[in-house]
Amino acid sequence: MSDEMPLLEVRDAGHKYGDRYGCREVSFNLWPGEVLAVVGESGSGKSTLLGTLSQRLSLTEGSIRYRLADGEVVELAELSEARVRRLWRSEWGFVHQNAADGLRMHVSAGGNVGEPLMATGWRHYGKIRAEAAEWLKRVEIPVDRIDDTPASFSGGMRQRLQIARNLVVSPRLVFMDEPTSGLDVSVQARLLDLIRSLVAELGLAVVIVTHDLAVARLISHRTLVMKDGRVIESGLTDRVLDDPQAAYTQLLVSSILQG
Amino acid sequence: MSTGAGILPSYNIGYLDEQTKRMIRRALLKAVAIPGFQVPFASREVPMPRGWGTGGVQVTAAIIGEDDTLKVIDQGADDTTNAVSIRAFFAKVAGAKTTTRTDEATVIQTRHRIPETELTEGQTMVYQVPIPEPLRFLEPRETETRRMHALEDYGLIYVKLYEDIAKYGHIATTYAYPVIVNGRYLMDPSPTPSFDNPKLHQSPALHLYGAGREKRIYAVPPYTDVVSLGFEDHPFEPQKFSQPCAVCGSTGVYLDEIITDDAGGVMYACSDTDHCERTVAAASARRESEIDNDELSDELDEIEEVHV
Numbered sequence: 001m002s003d004e005m006p007l008l009e010v011r012d013a014g015h016k017y018g019d020r021y022g023c024r025e026v027s028f029n030l031w032p033g034e035v036l037a038v039v040g041e042s043g044s045g046k047s048t049l050l051g052t053l054s055q056r057l058s059l060t061e062g063s064i065r066y067r068l069a070d071g072e073v074v075e076l077a078e079l080s081e082a083r084v085r086r087l088w089r090s091e092w093g094f095v096h097q098n099a100a101d102g103l104r105m106h107v108s109a110g111g112n113v114g115e116p117l118m119a120t121g122w123r124h125y126g127k128i129r130a131e132a133a134e135w136l137k138r139v140e141i142p143v144d145r146i147d148d149t150p151a152s153f154s155g156g157m158r159q160r161l162q163i164a165r166n167l168v169v170s171p172r173l174v175f176m177d178e179p180t181s182g183l184d185v186s187v188q189a190r191l192l193d194l195i196r197s198l199v200a201e202l203g204l205a206v207v208i209v210t211h212d213l214a215v216a217r218l219i220s221h222r223t224l225v226m227k228d229g230r231v232i233e234s235g236l237t238d239r240v241l242d243d244p245q246a247a248y249t250q251l252l253v254s255s256i257l258q259g
Numbered sequence: 260m261s262t263g264a265g266i267l268p269s270y271n272i273g274y275l276d277e278q279t280k281r282m283i284r285r286a287l288l289k290a291v292a293i294p295g296f297q298v299p300f301a302s303r304e305v306p307m308p309r310g311w312g313t314g315g316v317q318v319t320a321a322i323i324g325e326d327d328t329l330k331v332i333d334q335g336a337d338d339t340t341n342a343v344s345i346r347a348f349f350a351k352v353a354g355a356k357t358t359t360r361t362d363e364a365t366v367i368q369t370r371h372r373i374p375e376t377e378l379t380e381g382q383t384m385v386y387q388v389p390i391p392e393p394l395r396f397l398e399p400r401e402t403e404t405r406r407m408h409a410l411e412d413y414g415l416i417y418v419k420l421y422e423d424i425a426k427y428g429h430i431a432t433t434y435a436y437p438v439i440v441n442g443r444y445l446m447d448p449s450p451t452p453s454f455d456n457p458k459l460h461q462s463p464a465l466h467l468y469g470a471g472r473e474k475r476i477y478a479v480p481p482y483t484d485v486v487s488l489g490f491e492d493h494p495f496e497p498q499k500f501s502q503p504c505a506v507c508g509s510t511g512v513y514l515d516e517i518i519t520d521d522a523g524g525v526m527y528a529c530s531d532t533d534h535c536e537r538t539v540a541a542a543s544a545r546r547e548s549e550i551d552n553d554e555l556s557d558e559l560d561e562i563e564e565v566h567v
Contacts, residue, residue, distance in 0.1 A: 082410045089414070104397070104418070108425055111418045118421065119414025125424050125490040147425050 005067055007032050007173060007205050008053070012062035014229075015052040022048030023229040024061070032172070035199055035206040037220035037237060039213060039252070045229035046209040047177055053207060054094055054175045055084050069172060089119045093166030097178040099158035102165070103150045109136060109161055110146040116169045135164040139194060156187035160194065167198060176208040180215055192218050213256055217241055225249045273320040274352040279303055283321035283476070287467060290478035295440030296408070297391050302474040306348075313471030315368050315387030316345060322383065322467070323349060323366055328356040330364035335372040335513065335530030359533050371434075373455040375512050375534040378464035380481065386449045388470035391477060393437045393447035413445050416488060424493055433498055439486045440479055448485075454498040454513045459485040504529045507538035 006029035014024035023045035030036055038046045051057035053064060059077040067073050069091055076084070088094075096102040103112050113132040114122075122128050133143050139160040141153075150158050159179060166174060179195065180188040196219045199206055210216055216223050216237055223240045225233040225248070233246040244250045273280060279301075286300035305316050323329060331346045333339040337359035345368060346357045358364050361376035368385040378384065394404045397415050407413065416437050423431045436453035440446045448456060449468055459466065459479055466479040479485060489495035503510045505526040512534065514527040529535035 081406075085410055085412060089412075107397075107418055108422060110425055111421050114421055115414060115418050118417035119412070123417070123491050125421065125493050128421065128490075129425070 005073075006030060007034075007067050008207075009065040009073075010053070010062070011064075013049075013052060013059060013064055014061040015048050015057050016060040017048075021045075021229050022057075023052065023226070026062070026224075026231050028224060028231075028234065030173075030205055030207065032205050033203045034222065035204075035208065035220045037216035037223045038207065038209045038226060039211065039216050039223060040226035041211060041252075044226040046211075046226050048229070049226065050175055050177055050207060050209045054092065055079075055087075056094075066173075089116065090169060091172045093169075093171040093174040095159075095162055095166055095174065095176040095179045097181060099150065099155070099162045102162045103158060105151045106149050108147045108149055109141065109153070112150060112161060113164050113168050116165060120169055131168065135168050136161075138198070139164040140190075156183055156191060159183060159191055163191075163195065163198070167202065167204075170202065171204065173205045173207075176206060178210055179208070181210070181212065188215075195219055213241060213253065225252070270352045272325075272353055273323055274305065274348075275303060275317065275320045279317075280321045283317055286476045287318065287321065287478065290467070290476050291465070291480050293444070294480055294483050295438075295444030295446040295477060297475040297477045299474055300476050302471045305471070307344075309472040310389060311341060312345065312368070312370060312387035314469030314473075314476070315370075315385050315471075316348075316469075317471060318385045318467050318469035318476065319345075319349065319366060319368050320353070322385075323353045323355050325354050327353075327365045328358050328363055329353075330358050330361060330367045330533075331369070332367070332372060332374070332531075332533075333370045334515070335374070335534075336532045338532060341370070360537070361531075361533050369451075371450055371452065372513065372530055373451060373458045375509075375529070375531045378458075378462055380463045382464040384464055384466045386451070386466065386468045388447075388449040388468045388475070389472070390435075391447060391449075391468065391470040391473050391475040393435070393445050408444060411443065413439075416445055417490070420488060420490065420493075424490070430489065430493055430495070436495070437488050439488065441483050442486075446477060446479075446485075452498060452513060453487065453495070456485070456487045456495070457497055461485075500527065502527055504535060504538075507535045507542070509534065509538050 008030040011027050013026045015022045026049055038049060040046050048057065052059055055076055064076045065073050066076050110129060110132040113135050114128040117128050117131060133146055136143050136146060141157055141160055150161055153161065180191055183191060192215060208220060220237045222235065223237040224231050225240065227248050233240060233249045240249065241253055244253050271277065283300055286298045290296065290298045303317060305313050307313060329346060329349050331342040333342040336342065349355045350357050361374040366383050366385060370387050373384065392404055394407060394415060397419060398404050420430050434450050434452045435447050436456055438446050438448055438456060448459060461482050463481050465481055468477045487495035500514045504512060504514060506528045509529060513530045515530040517526050517528055519526055
């Protein structure tokens with residue numbers, strides 16, 4: 001029954017940097033298990049929107065309501081910092097574009113994956129290590145690298161490690177900020193494949209920001225197109241990309257190189 | 260301004276001025292009220308370099324009076340340069356009595372060790388703390404670590420213990436071993452060996468920590484719970500030593516490794532010099548009294564024979 005209610009209800013959300021808007025009048029619902037792509041060129045406010053949704057940036061106007069695991073619906077801006085942190089530990093994940101921002105580069109891979117578990121009260125070394133090893137396997141990192149630091153990993157491995165670290169506590173909602181840019185094309189493809197299968201398997205809701213329409217097409221159900229801080233078009237990803245309505249979206253779609 | 264020959268320029272008692280002492284005492288009161296919480300204070304210049312125990316010296320200066328008896332130890336020893344100098348300093352500027360005996364001291368300033376002799380009510384330990392923040396090397400941002408303390412968000416500290424076990428097979432942290440004080444604040448018991456951690460738990464003495472360079476004061480009041488962290492399958496274990504002290508024969512004490520030659524020879528002796536001396540003295544006293552009782556007559560006979 002609760003699955004018939006949206007996980008995130010966003011109404012006229014906006015964030016201001018000083019007296020300039022980073023994004024404004026954004027409204028959408030996000031449902032459990034849904035992958036929402038936010039596309040647009042750089043400077044269009046995608047990352048600001050992601051920051052605002054995830055409470056890293058303050059909400060200047062509008063409302064963001066989130067349904068907690070126990071069914072209670074809360075206004076995110078009204079939550080105390082302690083409760084937001086608890087959400088971060090137990091229900092949310094954030095995958096950064098640069099893996100170094102989301103990992104502790106001088107802590108071993110096992111420690112990186114284990115940290116969220118320890119933060120949520122796991123106190124049994126053997127179990128933490130077994131769980132970390134299990135997740136390394138799931139993101140295709142050889143288990144014998146468990147005691148190596150991410151500083152010694154390749155870019156693709158770091159990004160997969162970051163994903164493992166975020167998913168290990170079984171979050172309900174994951175924010176991803178350009179998770180595949182900066183990786184070469186074959187690595188990108190494998191990472192997208194991995195994200196897609198994990199999302200389907202775990203029934204995650206995902207908000208993914210990307211400037212790459214191919215990424216949006218591959219993994220998202222719905223797409224928001226942003227320009228100058230506003231959402232100019234939204235709908236099912238296939239519809240938006242195959243039959244773009246707004247002039248800017250048409251430009252964006254036609255600017256993809258055709259093979 | 261003239262001072263007579265041989266008379267020192269006049270210092271305020273305890274070297275620091277009264278306003279400063281008042282400021283430090285306020286910080287101390289707050290620290291005692293919130294066990295384990297790091298209270299900022301306006302650290303002053305004292306006549307020694309930062310990192311040599313300026314925090315401890317300021318705390319001692321703020322609490323010491325003419326009725327107090329001060330003991331200062333560096334590692335466990337009363338006779339090292341720093342310990343001797345600080346003792347002399349307070350004898351001069353605070354008129355305090357000094358001692359090397361743990362049981363006679365009312366204030367004990369220390370760099371590393373908690374004495375082997377059990378502390379009693381009314382005694383105050385003062386620690387010289389280099390880095391007060393237990394999360395420093397895991398999270399370098401002070402703004403962030405303060406938040407983590409405020410929100411009791413301590414998952415990160417276990418990462419350090421996890422890394423130890425992953426690397427060495429056991430928790431290899433043997434000093435500055437993190438503790439939770441009074442079920443709330445995560446605290447670095449300064450660079451004391453983990454061997455001494457259990458002595459903090461429900462200790463009858465007051466423990467004050469001063470970090471001069473970092474400008475923080477924190478405290479463990481008497482009879483407070485101090486729990487060393489660990490995992491369920493790798494609980495906290497204080498260091499153990501397999502051999503007794505080579506000088507006094509004590510077991511269950513913290514030993515220093517002393518290199519005796521350039522061929523790899525070492526001996527292990529008590530790091531607590533006061534404890535070691537008193538154990539040796541007690542043993543020789545016992546031996547003497549045994550000699551007095553049992554062997555006195557024999558010895559007298561022998562002496563007579565020699566004279567004859």
